[in-house]
Amino acid sequence: MLRKVVIPAAGLGTRLLSATKEQPKEMLPVFSVTKDGELCLKPVVQLVFEQLHHAGFREFCFIVGKEKRAIEDHFTPDSSYVSMLRRNDKNGPSEDLQAFYEMVEESTLVWINQPEPRGFGDAVLKAKPFIGGDSFLVHAGDSYILSENSEHLKRLTEVSDMMKADAAFLVQQVEDPRRYGVVEGTREGAGIVRVTRVVEKPLQPASKLAIMPVYAFHPVILKALEVTQSGVGGEIQLTDGIQKMVEWGLEIRAVELEEKDVRLDIGSPELYWESQSLSYKHSVEKKRRNN
Numbered sequence: 001m002l003r004k005v006v007i008p009a010a011g012l013g014t015r016l017l018s019a020t021k022e023q024p025k026e027m028l029p030v031f032s033v034t035k036d037g038e039l040c041l042k043p044v045v046q047l048v049f050e051q052l053h054h055a056g057f058r059e060f061c062f063i064v065g066k067e068k069r070a071i072e073d074h075f076t077p078d079s080s081y082v083s084m085l086r087r088n089d090k091n092g093p094s095e096d097l098q099a100f101y102e103m104v105e106e107s108t109l110v111w112i113n114q115p116e117p118r119g120f121g122d123a124v125l126k127a128k129p130f131i132g133g134d135s136f137l138v139h140a141g142d143s144y145i146l147s148e149n150s151e152h153l154k155r156l157t158e159v160s161d162m163m164k165a166d167a168a169f170l171v172q173q174v175e176d177p178r179r180y181g182v183v184e185g186t187r188e189g190a191g192i193v194r195v196t197r198v199v200e201k202p203l204q205p206a207s208k209l210a211i212m213p214v215y216a217f218h219p220v221i222l223k224a225l226e227v228t229q230s231g232v233g234g235e236i237q238l239t240d241g242i243q244k245m246v247e248w249g250l251e252i253r254a255v256e257l258e259e260k261d262v263r264l265d266i267g268s269p270e271l272y273w274e275s276q277s278l279s280y281k282h283s284v285e286k287k288r289r290n291n
Contacts, residue, residue, distance in 0.1 A: 119235025
């Protein structure tokens with residue numbers, strides 16, 4: 001049973017400078033809808049947290065970078081600010097913020113610093129004291145999936161449990177997979193792939209099946225990462241740790257996103273603009289359905 005979530009949010013975000021010089025890219029906003037159905041802007045990492053909370057998770061470990069406390073500050077309830085909004089008749093925003101704070105207060109939040117940006121795999125390894133001997137979920141703090149009733153999380157956890165997978169993760173067919181981890185394997189039914197090889201950012205991808213940064217792991221991934229050498233960019237890549245698990249003969253599964261699922265990626269200016277457009281369209285449609 002998955003109960004714990006690790007949310008890496010310590011990347012430098014250099015492709016989004018200068019907006020990310022002082023704030024984490026995970027704090028950049030995209031469109032959403034408030035509790036009363038109005039359009040609003042929320043940081044990506046807040047949307048990730050809220051979605052995971054709605055899916056039943058209550059134990060969170062955030063991996064954050066040094067000298068950038070914006071995420072921790074944002075997740076610190078501020079009742080005086082809520083009161084100020086109410087005094088100024090900002091009832092919609094105040095209720096939405098209060099609901100977010102209630103989710104925070106219902107949860108256990110752990111903050112771990114990654115002093116140097118040594119890669120996604122290193123960020124997960126930093127969470128070892130939090131993980132202990134439990135299976136856990138990893139969800140990037142700068143990537144959000146628009147999915148009706150969080151169905152993508154349900155599919156992932158079901159595959160992880162039913163197939164007793166040591167690692168399971170989301171994947172999607174993309175036109176240019178060279179900037180992703182790329183999956184090779186054999187199909188085991190609708191939307192499920194038994195993984196035989198994964199490669200981080202290959203120059204000549206063997207498939208167009210790209211890893212999306214949402215994973216369910218047995219804690220054996222920590223042992224794999226501990227013996228994984230630095231890879232692409234001189235960093236410890238989570239993909240390389242998964243490949244180590246493949247080489248050890250462990251059970252690895254990939255779960256394809258459905259066509260109706262939409263991933264918001266804010267990794268570059270062009271992708272951030274696309275995410276703004278997609279989130280606006282999705283939010284307007286949601287607002288229309290609720291009216």
